[in-house]
Amino acid sequence: MNEEKQQPELSGLREQKKIETATFAGGCFWCMVKPFDQLPGVISIVSGYTGGYTDNPTYEEVGMETTGHAEAVQITYDPEIFPYERLLDIYWQLIDPTDSGGQFMDRGASYRSAIFTHNEEQRQKAEASKQALEASGRFKGKIVTEIVPAGPFYRAEEVHQNYYNTHRNDYNLYYEASGRVDFTEKHWRGKKDLEQLRKQLTPLQYEVTQHGASEPAYDNEYWNNTREGIYVDIINGDPLFSSPDQLEAETGRPSFSQPLNEGLVRKEADYSGSQVKVALKSRLSGAHLGYLLRSETSPSGFQYEVNSASLRFVPKEELEQAGYGAYIRLFSAIVNGPTAPEDDHP
Structure with missing residues (x-):
């Protein structure tokens, strides 16, 4: 900065x-x-x-x-x-x-x-x-x-x-x-914190966010979601992705061309498989989100493939009430709403 x-x-x-x-x-x-x-x-x-x-x-x-x-x-x-x-x-x-x-x-x-x-x-x-x-x-x-x-x-x-x-x-x-x-x-990040997370999350959400598990393709909550809104961190509610950036779910999981806020998504090398992959994590909660892939069809050249279990969807009509009013400007159907800084979302 x-x-x-x-x-x-x-x-x-x-x-x-x-x-x-x-x-x-x-x-x-x-x-x-x-x-x-x-x-x-x-x-x-x-x-x-x-x-x-x-x-x-x-x-x-x-x-x-x-x-x-x-x-x-x-x-x-x-x-x-x-x-x-x-x-x-x-x-x-x-x-x-x-x-x-x-x-x-x-x-x-x-x-x-x-x-x-x-x-x-x-x-x-x-x-x-x-x-x-x-x-x-x-x-x-x-x-x-x-x-x-x-x-x-x-x-x-x-x-x-x-x-x-x-x-x-x-x-x-x-x-x-x-x-x-x-x-x-x-x-x-001790034992009590993990116990609290187990109570807060479903078993699948816990395994995905804490242990890097992948949910089943084409059998998850948001892979074919077509509603307008934003996707927030399932743990702490940080705004991570938006429907205007959502791509066709060719892999059976929700995918995006870019994060809603680049500063809230961290990229890390993942050496757990036969090939090195780029893992995506929520910066402040530390939750595993998914993986960054190359894409010829994405405007950014990248595909942020994310597990539905790491996310919670907030429809555009509920943004103000849910405390995300600053992001109403992303949706042309809603006018005269609060605006967010232009540099928050390229």
Whole structure:
């Protein structure tokens, strides 16, 4: 994501839409950009310093613990496309909220976790999410992450912007050594989480989304669906595909020329068979969706073959009520509805 091109346009965007700002501290800001980057509705992500008492601090000064500032990221986003509650859900899974002395391998107040709220509505939502996390019993220790009013935010030096893309080798080495991945797997993808999923899903949905099973061709819910609407993640409701992009189901499973939101679908190499395939996964839920295939008949040259068991269909007439009003614009039969950013769906 290129913040340089986004920043001059923000004032105009705020007049046209309900563009808002979220600010989170979660240890090293290098690791706090990628999880939010390229999500639908996220316009820009800036790494910087906030929460302290000096003006225009440098990376070295903050690291010396003499400024009171924490490394943080400031996210500009459209809450109609990606609400603040979803940003909070992602944030809690990136940090150790019981650690008051820093985050993972980075120690000191400059690496503390904190939610900096920009208005009363954000404060209430942040407090509610913190209370829900405490009540869940997911962590044995006390939740110590601060929720404080946002103050001046100072953009970090350019070398620290979008670091995971500009310094990939250094970032990958640092991230793997930080302990974040193991911590997340232990606390957010444990036995209780899988048990909850078993209760939420049918046996077939569970096997497909969690173990990469394939449902029977021509014997699944959406392979021949002709209704207009969108297809969302069966686990968390993320909007993944739409009927305007749906292809003829030559393989007996619902297929699409492209995702509804590219940032919500992850591609991974699958070495389980005799040939390497490209598996499709839902980025935020981790659900297995299907496979990416080459196609001479698809406008994109690709076919996203997806299991019906990974999806839930929302008809166009129910989009507004179901909370997907921003996608009404995809259907010409519905006019004068809310609109979504043009870059959310090529």
